Amino acid sequence: MDQIYIPKNRVGFDIGNYVTIRILKEGDVEEPTEKLCFYGIKRLEPIKLEIIRDVFEVIDKYIDNYKNIIITGSFLEKGFRFNDVDIIIVAVGNVKSERISENIGNKIGVNGHIIVLSGNELAIGLETDPLYRMMLSKCVAKKRFFYKTRQTINYKLLDLHLLKSKTFIDNFDILRGKEKYDFVRNMISIYLFLNGNDVTVEVVNKEIKKTFGIEIGKIKDNILDKKSFIKKYKLIYDKSFALILKGIEHGSK
Amino acid sequence: MVQNRNKLIELFIGNISNAIVHEILERAVGAELVTDKYRKELALSFEIAGRYREKINPVNRSLPDKDVDYIKEKIMARVKSELITRISKGYDNIDLELIESLTDKALKDVKIIDSTVSV
Numbered sequence: 524m525d526q527i528y529i530p531k532n533r534v535g536f537d538i539g540n541y542v543t544i545r546i547l548k549e550g551d552v553e554e555p556t557e558k559l560c561f562y563g564i565k566r567l568e569p570i571k572l573e574i575i576r577d578v579f580e581v582i583d584k585y586i587d588n589y590k591n592i593i594i595t596g597s598f599l600e601k602g603f604r605f606n607d608v609d610i611i612i613v614a615v616g617n618v619k620s621e622r623i624s625e626n627i628g629n630k631i632g633v634n635g636h637i638i639v640l641s642g643n644e645l646a647i648g649l650e651t652d653p654l655y656r657m658m659l660s661k662c663v664a665k666k667r668f669f670y671k672t673r674q675t676i677n678y679k680l681l682d683l684h685l686l687k688s689k690t691f692i693d694n695f696d697i698l699r700g701k702e703k704y705d706f707v708r709n710m711i712s713i714y715l716f717l718n719g720n721d722v723t724v725e726v727v728n729k730e731i732k733k734t735f736g737i738e739i740g741k742i743k744d745n746i747l748d749k750k751s752f753i754k755k756y757k758l759i760y761d762k763s764f765a766l767i768l769k770g771i772e773h774g775s776k
Numbered sequence: 777m778v779q780n781r782n783k784l785i786e787l788f789i790g791n792i793s794n795a796i797v798h799e800i801l802e803r804a805v806g807a808e809l810v811t812d813k814y815r816k817e818l819a820l821s822f823e824i825a826g827r828y829r830e831k832i833n834p835v836n837r838s839l840p841d842k843d844v845d846y847i848k849e850k851i852m853a854r855v856k857s858e859l860i861t862r863i864s865k866g867y868d869n870i871d872l873e874l875i876e877s878l879t880d881k882a883l884k885d886v887k888i889i890d891s892t893v894s895v
Contacts, residue, residue: 679804689821690821693791697824697827697828
C-alpha cells in the first residue's frame with residue numbers, strides 16, 4: 524500500500540486514514556482554508572479543527588473589528604473530556620458575547636464560553652497573571668500574537684488570585700474533582716510564578732504531579748487521599764502566601 | 777456525607793468570610809485588576825457558601841436571631857483578622873469600614889437575614 528505524507532493538523536485527515544489520490548482537473552481546487560496559529564500544541568484531532576473553524580465563522584458574522592480570536596482550555600487537551608470551548612475575543616467595544624455563545628452552541632453542539640478582552644487587558648494579563656500565561660501557553664489563535672511577554676510580579680494581584688484557593692481545605696468534601704483541579708492549578712501556577720518559573724500548562728501539570736505524587740486524572744476524577752493531599756496543599760499555600768506578604772512588606776510590586 | 781448543623785454553619789462562615797475579604801481587596805487593588813475574568817470561573821467562595829446554606833435549616837427563611845448574631849460576629853472577626861494581617865505588612869488602601877455593610881449584604885443574599893429588614 525502506498526503512503527502519503529501531509530503536514531500535521533490538516534483538517535479532515537488523521538494518521539492512518541485511507542484516502543483516494545487522483546489528478547486534479549481545472550476547477551477542482553477550492554479556496555484555500557485559512558491557516559490557524561498553534562501555540563504549545565503538537566497535534567489536534569481533525570474534528571476539533573473543524574469545530575474551531577466553525578467557531579471563527581460564527582464570530583465573524585457578529586464582529587468584524589476584532590483583533591484576534593483565541594481558543595484555549597480543556598477543549599485543546601487530548602480526547603473529549605471538555606464541557607465547553609473557551610474562547611477569548613480580543614476586541615474593543617460592545618461585543619454581544621451571549622448571543623455569539625448561543626449561536627456557537629447551536630452550530631457545534633457545545634457551549635462556547637466567551638471572554639472579551641481588550642488588547643491592553645490581554646497584555647497586562649499575560650504579564651502579571653500566571654493563569655493567563657498558562658492558558659495562553661496552549662492555544663489556537665486566528666492571528667499570530669506574542670504570548671512570551673516578560674513576567675511582572677504584582678504581589679497584591681497575586682494575593683487576590685491566591686485567596687481564591689484558600690478555602691480548598693475546608694471545602695474538600697464538597698468540591699467536585701474538576702473544581703479541586705482548578706483550585707490546585709491556580710495555587711501551583713501562582714507558586715511557580717512567584718519563584719520566577721515560566722508558567723505553561725505542561726510545567727504546571729508536571730509540578731502538580733511532582734508535589735502531590737498523583738496523576739492529574741485522579742484529581743479530576745476526585746480519587747484523592749484527603750489527609751496526605753491536604754497536608755501537601757497547605758504547605759504550598761502557606762509558602763506562597765508568605766512570599767506574597769513578604770513582597771507586600773517590601774513594597775516591591 | 778452527613779454534616780451536623782454547627783459544622784455546616786462554620787463552613788458557611790469560612791466561605792462567606794473569604795468572599796468578603798476578596799471583595800474588599802479587589803476594591804483596594806482597584807484599577808490594577810483588569811484581567812480577572814478567567815478566574816471568575818473558579819467555584820467562588822460565595823457560590824460554595826450557597827451550597828452549605830442550602831443544607832442549613834430553615835432553608836427558605838431567615839435564621840433565628842441567635843444564629844444570625846453568632847454568624848455575623850464571626851464573619852466580621854475573621855474578615856477583620858485577614859485584612860489586619862495585610863495592613864500590618866504595609867498593604868494600603870484597605871477599607872475596614874466596608875466589613876459590616878458587605879457582611880449584611882452577603883447574609884441577605886443567602887437568606888440568613890430577612891432581606892426586607894434593615895440591619
